[in-house]
Amino acid sequence: xxxxxxxxxxxxxxxxxxxxxxxxxxxxxxxxxxxxxxxxxxxxxxxxxxxxxxxxxxxxxxxxxxxxxxxxxxxxxxxxxxxxxxxxxxxxxxxxxxxxxxxxxxxxxxxxxxxxxxxxxxxxxxxxxxxxxxxxxxxxxxxxxxxxxxxxxxxxxxxxxxxxxxxxxxxxxxxxxxxxxxxxxxxxxxxxxxxxxxxxxxxxxxxxxxxxxxxxxxxxxxxxxxxxxxxxxxxxxxxxxxxxxxxxxxxxxxxxxxxxxxxxxxxxxxxxxxxxxxxxxxxxxxxxxxxxxxxxxxxxxxxxxxxxxxxxxxxxxxxxxxxxxxxxx
Numbered sequence: 001x002x003x004x005x006x007x008x009x010x011x012x013x014x015x016x017x018x019x020x021x022x023x024x025x026x027x028x029x030x031x032x033x034x035x036x037x038x039x040x041x042x043x044x045x046x047x048x049x050x051x052x053x054x055x056x057x058x059x060x061x062x063x064x065x066x067x068x069x070x071x072x073x074x075x076x077x078x079x080x081x082x083x084x085x086x087x088x089x090x091x092x093x094x095x096x097x098x099x100x101x102x103x104x105x106x107x108x109x110x111x112x113x114x115x116x117x118x119x120x121x122x123x124x125x126x127x128x129x130x131x132x133x134x135x136x137x138x139x140x141x142x143x144x145x146x147x148x149x150x151x152x153x154x155x156x157x158x159x160x161x162x163x164x165x166x167x168x169x170x171x172x173x174x175x176x177x178x179x180x181x182x183x184x185x186x187x188x189x190x191x192x193x194x195x196x197x198x199x200x201x202x203x204x205x206x207x208x209x210x211x212x213x214x215x216x217x218x219x220x221x222x223x224x225x226x227x228x229x230x231x232x233x234x235x236x237x238x239x240x241x242x243x244x245x246x247x248x249x250x251x252x253x254x255x256x257x258x259x260x261x262x263x264x265x266x267x268x269x270x271x272x273x274x275x276x277x278x279x280x281x282x283x284x285x286x287x288x289x290x291x292x293x294x295x296x297x298x299x300x301x302x303x304x305x306x307x308x309x310x311x312x313x314x315x316x317x318x319x320x321x322x323x324x325x326x327x328x329x
Contacts, residue, residue, distance in 0.1 A: 015053035016046060019091060032228035033183075041087040044071070059092050061110055068111045078112055085113045115292065121259050122266035127250055128154065132195075134249055146241035148203045149214070150260050155196040157188075157281045158264030161238060161257040165231060167213040169205070181283045188283045269294050 019042045026035045045053070048070045057063060064085070071081045089108050096103045123131070132151055136144050153159045162182045171179045178189045192200070205215040212218060220230035239256050246255045261282070268278050279290040 013055050015055050015058050015091070016042060018055070018095070022091065022094070027225065030224050032225060036228075036232070037083060037087055041084045044084055045088070055095060058088075059095075059104075059107060061107060064088070064108065064111050079115060082112050082115055085111050089113060121256065121262040123250075123253070123255070123259060123263045125267060127253060128263055128267070130249055131245075136245075136248070138248075143241055143244060145203055146238060147245055148199045149238065150242060150245070150255070152196055152199050152203075153257075153260035154264050155193050155199075157190055158261035160261055161235060162231065163188075164214065165212075165216040165234060168211050169213050170211075172213065184283065184285050186283045186285070190281075265290070265294065 019038060023035055023038050023042070026032075026038060045058075045067065048067050049058075068081060068085065071084065085108060092107065093103075098105065131147065132154075136147055138144070149161070149164060153161060153164055156164075156177065160182070163179060166182055167177065167179055171177050172192075176189055176191050178187065180187050200213075203214065205212050205218065207215065207218065210218050216234050217227065217231060220227045235257060242255050242257070242259075246253050265278055265282060268281070269275070275287060275290055275294065278294070279287045282290060284290045
C-alpha cells in the first residue's frame with residue numbers, strides 16, 4: 001500500500017483519518033475481511049476515545065492498556081480484544097515500521113495480542129453422530145438446509161462455510177471437489193465421501209443458470225464488495241439456524257459455522273491422525289496454524305498417556321497397583 005508514513009516528530013495526524021485511508025486502500029485491493037476488521041476496530045476505539053485521536057496520544061502503553069480495560073468492562077471476549085489490538089499494532093507498524101529509530105518493539109507487550117483456542121467449538125463423536133443420523137421432521141426447509149450444510153462442511157474435511165458458499169458447479173469433477181481456499185488461495189482437492197452424495201443431490205442449486213453449487217449467494221448484488229456483505233448476511237442467518245438446530249438436537253450445546261471445522265480437526269486428532277495430515281486436509285498455511293487448533297488437547301493426551309504408563313507399572317504388586325514403601329528418616 002502507498003499510504004505515506006508520518007514523520008516521527010509529527011503527532012498531529014489523527015488516527016481515524018489515517019485508518020480511513022487504509023480502509024479505502026483495502027477496499028481497492030478487494031480485501032473485504034480486512035476492511036471489516038479495520039472498520040470495527042476504528043469504530044470501537046472511537047467510542048473509547050470520545051474525541052480526536054492524534055497518533056502520539058494513541059500509541060502509548062498507558063493508552064493501549066486503558067483501551068484494553070475498557071473493552072474488558074464491556075465483556076468482550078479475549079479473541080475480540082486481541083483482534084482489535086493486533087489491528088492497532090498493524091497500523092502502528094505501518095506508521096513506524098519495525099527497525100526504524102522511532103519504532104517501539106515493546107509497545108504492545110502489556111496488552112493481549114494472542115489467540116485463545118476455542119475448544120468448546122468442537123463436538124464429541126456422539127454429538128456429531130446425533131446431528132448426522134437424525135432426520136429433522138420439521139416443515140422448515142431452511143432448518144433442514146442448515147443441517148445439510150453443517151454436515152457437508154464436516155464431511156468435506158472441515159470445509160469453512162465461506163468456501164462452501166463460494167463453491168462453483170465447475171468445481172465438482174469426477175467425484176472430486178477442486179477449489180481454492182477463500183482465505184489463503186491454497187488449492188484443495190478432495191474426494192466426495194459417499195455419505196455426502198445424497199446431501200449434494202438434494203440441496204445443490206437446481207437453477208441451471210447459477211454458477212454456484214449451493215443457493216447461498218445466488219441473489220447477491222453485482223460487485224465484489226456487495227458480494228462480501230451479502231455473504232456476511234448469509235453467514236449470520238446460517239448461525240441463527242444452527243442455533244435453532246442445536247436447541248432441537250443438542251440441547252444446551254452451542255454450535256456455529258466454526259464448529260464443523262473444529263470438530264473434524266479434533267476428532268481426527270484424537271483418532272491418531274498425524275498433525276501434518278490434518279494441516280493438509282484443512283488447507284492451513286502451515287503446521288503451526290494447525291497446532292494452534294489442537295494445542296488445548298495436548299495436555300489431555302499426555303495425561304491419558306501418563307495414566308496408561310502408570311497402570312502398566314506394578315500392575316499386580318501392592319495394593320491397587322501401588323508400591324507401599326515405608327518412609328524412613
